[in-house]
Amino acid sequence: NAGVTQTPKFQVLKTGQSMTLQCAQDMNHNSMYWYRQDPGMGLRLIYYSASEGTTDKGEVPNGYNVSRLNKREFSLRLESAAPSQTSVYFCASSETRLEKLFFGSGTQLSVL
Amino acid sequence: DQQVKQNSPSLSVQEGRISILNCDYTNSMFDYFLWYKKYPAEGPTFLISISSIKDKNEDGRFTVFLNKSAKHLSLHIVPSQPGDSAVYFCAASPTNTGNQFYFGTGTSLTVIP
Numbered sequence: 001n002a003g004v005t006q007t008p009k010f011q012v013l014k015t016g017q018s019m020t021l022q023c024a025q026d027m028n029h030n031s032m033y034w035y036r037q038d039p040g041m042g043l044r045l046i047y048y049s050a051s052e053g054t055t056d057k058g059e060v061p062n063g064y065n066v067s068r069l070n071k072r073e074f075s076l077r078l079e080s081a082a083p084s085q086t087s088v089y090f091c092a093s094s095e096t097r098l099e100k101l102f103f104g105s106g107t108q109l110s111v112l
Numbered sequence: 113d114q115q116v117k118q119n120s121p122s123l124s125v126q127e128g129r130i131s132i133l134n135c136d137y138t139n140s141m142f143d144y145f146l147w148y149k150k151y152p153a154e155g156p157t158f159l160i161s162i163s164s165i166k167d168k169n170e171d172g173r174f175t176v177f178l179n180k181s182a183k184h185l186s187l188h189i190v191p192s193q194p195g196d197s198a199v200y201f202c203a204a205s206p207t208n209t210g211n212q213f214y215f216g217t218g219t220s221l222t223v224i225p
Contacts, residue, residue, distance in 0.1 A: 004155070033212075042116070042201065043156070043215040050211065058212055090155050098207050100146060103155030 002026050006091050006104035013081045013111045021076040021107050023091030031094045032074035033058075033101065034066060036087040043090065049074055050097045081111040115139045116204050118216035126224050131189040133219050135202035138183065142204040146213070147176060147187050150199045159200075160187070192223045 004025045013019055025032065034046040045058030049068040063085060065077045074093075078085055088108050092101040117136045125131045135145075143164035148156035162169040162176045162185065169176050175188045189196055199220045203213040 035215075040217055042114070042118075042217040043203075045212045048212060056211065092155075097211060098144065098205050098213070100158045100161060101148075101156075101213065103148075103157070105153070105155045 004091055004093055004102050004104035006089075006107050008107060009105070010108045011110070013078075013109065015082060015111060017081050017111075018077070018079050019081065020078075021089055021091070021109075022073070023075065023104060024073045025091075025093040025102070026072065027093060027095075027102065028071070029093035029095050029102070030071070031097050031099070032068065033092040033094075034064070034074070034076045035090045035092060036060065037090060037106075038087050046076065046089075083111050085109065086111045113138075114217070115142075116202060116214045116216040118200075118202060118219050120219050121217070122220040122222070124222045124224060125192045127194060128191045131187075131192045131196065131221055131223070133187040133189075133200050133202075133221065135185045135187075135216055136183060137185075137204050137214075139204070139206065139214075140183070141206035141209055142183075142214075144205045144207045145176070145178060145185050146203045147174075148201045148203065148215075149196075150201065150218070156201055189221075192221075194223045194225050197221055197223050 033048040035043040047066040052071045091104040146161040147159040150156040199218045202216045
């Protein structure tokens with residue numbers, strides 16, 4: 001079982017470039033999330049989608065946009081990357097809101 | 113401001129002994145708590161959870177204890193095994209009033225053979 005699949009695994013960007021992180025889940029989950037992990041900060045929620053067709057801001061949404069393309073897919077877009085967005089990004093899903101989360105393996109993003 | 117705190121960045125334990133990982137929270141509205149385990153280059157995986165109506169939940173070698181008055185939870189691993197070496201995150205949510213989990217900063221556990 002694939003679970004939650006994120007692409008790419010690694011990415012290096014220059015300041016000002018844009019990119020989209022892709023996430024797909026095959027567990028028929030309703031809720032999907034994007035987190036970032038930084039040293040000494042734990043995991044912080046960027047955006048979430050409680051159900052297909054809805055998206056909401058989390059703790060640290062500035063500089064990001066999301067799209068819940070369908071029930072399976074939830075993408076995260078950086079329109080103009082900044083060095084402060086250097087981080088490890090995790091996508092997660094859950095059956096419903098605030099059920100246990102299933103995480104992807106992460107995307108290591110460096111912005112130079 | 114960090115609402116969920118794991119004040120020990122690292123912990124080393126001998127194989128076979130008990131590992132105790134601690135977590136404190138500040139928001140009295142938190143009523144659902146989870147522990148996750150993370151290996152390098154992998155995403156966190158769910159370990160065990162507890163709701164505020166309980167003070168203990170057990171699953172095999174893993175037990176989570178919740179002390180609501182102290183706003184403190186702990187994860188006990190008995191006996192500890194080398195494969196338990198990983199980073200452990202606690203997470204909390206206010207299920208009636210919120211829409212997200214708040215994560216601690218993690219504790220890196222090393223089990224020495």
